[in-house]
Amino acid sequence: MKQLLLLFFLLNPVLGWAQQTGTVQGVVRSGGQPVAFASVGLKSSKLGTTADENGRFTLAAVPTGNHRLVASAVGFQPTEHSVVVTDGTTATVEVHVAAVPAALQEVVVTGVSRATEIRKSPVPVAVLSKREVLLNSNSNIIDAAVQGVPGLSAVTTGPNISKPFIRGLGYNRVLTLYNGLRQEGQQWGDEHGIEIDQYDIERIEVVKGPASLMYGSDAVAGVINMLPRLPTGTSGRLHGDALTEYQTNNNLLGTSLGLTYHQRGWQYAARASYRRAQNYRNALEGRVYGTAFRELNLTGMAGVEKAWGSTHFTATLYDNFQEIPDGSRDSLSRRFTRQVFEGEQDDIRNRPLVPQADLSTYRLNPLHQHIQHYRLLNRTRLRLGAGDLHTLLGVQQNQRREYNHPTAPSQPGLAVALTTTTYDIRYAAPAWRGLETTVGLNGMHQRNQNRNATDFPIPDYNLTDVGGYVHLKKAWGPLELSGGLRYDTRWLRWDDFYVGPDARTGFARQVNRAEATGTEPQFSAFRTRYQGVSASAGATYSFSEKLLLRANVARGYRAPNITEVGSNGLDPGAHIVYLGNRTFGPEFSLQEDIGLSAYLPDAELSASLFNNDIRNYIYQARLTDADGQPVVIVPGNATYQYQQGRARLYGAEITANLHPRALPMLAFNNSLAYVTGLNKQTGLLETHGRAARYLPLIPPLHTRSELRLTQQRARGRLSNAYVRAVLDLHAAQNRFYALDNTETRTGGYALLGLGAGTGLRNRTGEREIVQLFVQLDNALNTVYQSHLNRLKYFEYYAASPNGRQGIYNQGRNLSLKVVVPF
CATH class of the missing domain: 2.40.170.20 (TonB-dependent receptor, beta-barrel domain)
Known part of the structure; x- marks a missing residue:
């Protein structure tokens, strides 16, 4: 069984090399006006890009077939658009999004079984973007999160040592993840912080409440x-x-x-x-x-x-x-x-x-x-x-x-x-x-x-x-x-x-x-x-x-x-x-x-x-x-x-x-x-x-x-x-x-x-x-x-x-x- 699994993982990239691809380009608009710097990507995929100030975007190396294109931006409701990609061709689309309060469009992937809109999560969830982290001065990534998430606090032992607490519970009751991987660094101690590069973090997701269902022990507080x-931006650059x-x-x-x-x-x-x-x-x-x-x-x-x-x-x-x-x-x-x-x-x-x-x-x-x-x-x-x-x-x-x-x-x-x-x-x-x-x-x-x-x-x-x-x-x-x-x-x-x-x-x-x-x-x-x-x-x-x-x-x-x-x-x-x-x-x-x-x-x-x-x-x-x-x-x-x-x-x-x-x-x-x-x-x-x-x-x-x-x-x-x-x-x-x-x-x-x-x-x-x-x-x-x-x-x-x-x-x-x- 182990040999079959290993062969499967080795063959998949090889099969990917032979995949036929095309290009998708277009513009994102709202009420006839371009939406600058909108996020555009394929649904259930990490393939995405950011539109320019005129709302225009290009997605290269898109696998052939039928796809759902998702466009979103702060202040707009995410919108899906169907697109068909054929080998070696360029599909042109125009995506229209409706303006709504920004909080409606945030999507969380932590503590739930599938990607879920924050507003539809039964437990409170907060998201902090990299820009919000940059706005504040902080000595470590936990302090950055504390300043942006109500209910999140930290036990500190100096400027570079912070342990997260959620609603009064901390240490092994708060599960800290790096890209989904649980952080195991003797987190029961007071005198050292979380071993994560704060400059490398693009987004912080905080689940406030028991998440033991998804992660087991150590997630009773959140x-x-x-x-x-x-990677984002123009392909090939x-x-x-x-x-x-x-x-x-x-x-x-x-x-x-x-x-x-x-x-x-x-x-x-x-x-x-x-x-x-x-x-x-x-x-x-x-x-x-x-x-x-x-x-x-x-x-x-x-x-x-x-x-x-x-x-x-x-x-x-x-x-x-x-x-x-x-x-x-x-x-x-x-x-x-x-x-x-x-x-x-x-x-x-x-x-x-x-x-x-x-x-x-x-x-x-x-x-x-x-x-x-x-x-x-x-x-x-x-x-x-x-x-x-x-x-x-x-x-x-x-x-x-x-x-x-x-x-x-x-x-x-x-x-x-x-x-x-x-x-x-x-x-x-x-x-x-x-x-x-x-x-x-x-x-x-x-x-x-x-x-x-x-x-x-x-x-x-x-x-x-x-x-x-x-x-x-x-x-x-x-x-x-x-x-x-x-x-x-x-x-x-x-x-x-x-x-x-x-x-x-x-x-x-x-x-x-x-x-x-x-x-x-x-x-x-x-x-x-x-x-x-x-x-x-x-x-x-x-x-x-x-x-x-x-x-x-x-x-x-x-x-x-x-x-x-x-x-x-x-x-x-x-x-x-x-x-x-x-x-x-x-x-x-x-x-x-x-x-x-x-x-x-x-x-x-x-x-x-x-x-x-x-x-x-x-x-x-x-x-x-x-x-x-x-x-x-x-x-x-x-x-x-x-x-x-x-x-x-x-x-x-x-x-x-x-x-x-x-x-x-x-x-x-x-x-x-x-x-x-x-x-x-x-x-x-x-x-x-x-x-x-x-x-x-x-x-x-x-x-x-x-x-x-x-x-x-x-x-x-x-x-x-x-x-x-x-x-x-x-x-x-x-x-x-x-x-x-x-x-x-x-x-x-x-x-x-x-x-x-x-x-x-x-x-x-x-x-x-x-x-x-x-x-x-x-x-x-x-x-x-x-x-x-x-x-x-x-x-x-x-x-x-x-x-x-x-x-x-x-x-x-x-x-x-x-x-x-x-």
Whole structure:
């Protein structure tokens, strides 16, 4: 069977070479006027292009036969047009599209069985384009998504480290994808970010709500899919863009070069990106020691699209050097100090001050992380009659080393390599009497290995996931129903793992059973199996094309991750000793979601309410002794033990985007996101009362308002010029997990942002040759702490002379981006 499959995949490209092709050309119009820069492509195909400013387009290398041509543009309803292509000829068409609010035409492909219009998805979905990402200044791709999607937040550990949270749930409850491939990079940790090149992402799709039906474990809160750019533009010509970015706060320098090419169905893309930054600063503390970084990304793609379908191979390399902050300071001046000794010789009160030269440099300090992530994936789509078979195969390895020994800077304290093989097979059957059926099978195998290290928070382990599902969708007039059922199982296992002294270095090291000389293993052998059933049922009712009601009920499943079950040691980068619990069972959530959306001539309004009850909810809490004092296993590091109980999260998201027809250049966009997380563990509440009432890491009420004026028609050589003002309001967070001082109250704050930009067209006005984006964030240089900023708790003293504790967020920052498309 394996040989037949291999032969099939090898023969398909050969058959594609012999495929007869023709050309399709034409114009896209609305009301007799050309629609500039409309997207035009073949339905159920990746073959597409962009019309010019006069609405004209050309599609080359189109397979012969009958096709459906799809044209869409922001502000217009997508339209299909039949076209017949014969070998060696050119078919000419004129496609007419109708103007409607932009939100009606967006199509989402994440978290659903087939491409679906956002408005018809029973769960809330948000899409962020590359242009929206470019408008904002950000240090990583998650921060970019947070600024554009209500209900999405991030736990941060400095400017380049952000973990996504959806509606108060994060870590292994949010599944992050790169081009459909699940991102496996030890996402359960706080101290490193998502290993994806932000300059390579063309589109971000966010599913807010349980998506376990499609993906299995780790998608109970939602999915974030980062989609890279595919080749577009004129066939047979090299296209691409060059980007340069500078940010004043931490002197961030970013450069990126991307190239794309396609001809006769063959497609190629490549990108190289490099960023480096110094320590960030704020008005209270100056530069924050330990927050500089250096990052390199390389990406390559090759693929082919023919009448039989398509196949694409993508390879990526992520290489990041990231400093490790610890927050140590002089007790009186509050200036940052550095660690130079270890163990009993390291006195926090006598650490030397960090010289100014070491605060304002691109040179990284000896205490840092080195994270490398390699990824190879294949996406294939085969047309099987009226149905489609989609496959995704990927292998990735995440190597993480944390250098935390000042007396031995070349010796990593933590060194792990995580290798993951992922598969996803999905068959979309032909519709039968209006019923669309999709069946799928996906899973992964994962192996973690500790290498030359001195600290071992988790053991070497093997993990295997497998799950299958069926999804159904059918429409009855204005009512569209969808739902499905899934079963998952996970095997987790590891052998005895011993740790002993290293006479050569004086540190600990991994040893075998014989070398352990009768000592107990740090991680004794463990075998277990988790299993669970996921299900969803949703409906969308269209009162009209402009008023829709959607509702969804879903049962999510999540198996515990490795740290929650097996951790028993220091994570140097987090400055935390984690203790797991082998008795944990899987989490099961039941979420209800209901939303109403109105697409009016002058506004787009939406409101969504959700309620999420979770059984076996797992969270972190500080470990204390019988006297209520914090347990310290490793001096200078906190000790956390995972807990499991019941929880409930509920909240709302509201958006009101105004775009008056009488003033088409004006857009006034507003959003509100609110979530409350309640700890429902009865015994804990009875013992500790209000201190244990709320869940940890719950974002406060957040509103965002943006006023934007955008140039509607090119004037001279300027196009798409805009000015904008953004106001972010974060309420005080008074509902926090206060037990054992795990969290503290966070005050509210307001951040003002100002921005402007424009495009510069060539002399003939045919295309943009330069795009300029300027953004000033935190324009008033407000001193604040985000409730989800882990640096807030990096503090060694019970009190400080200025009454402020922990590390504060970034101050005023001016960002300049220049993009040169070609």
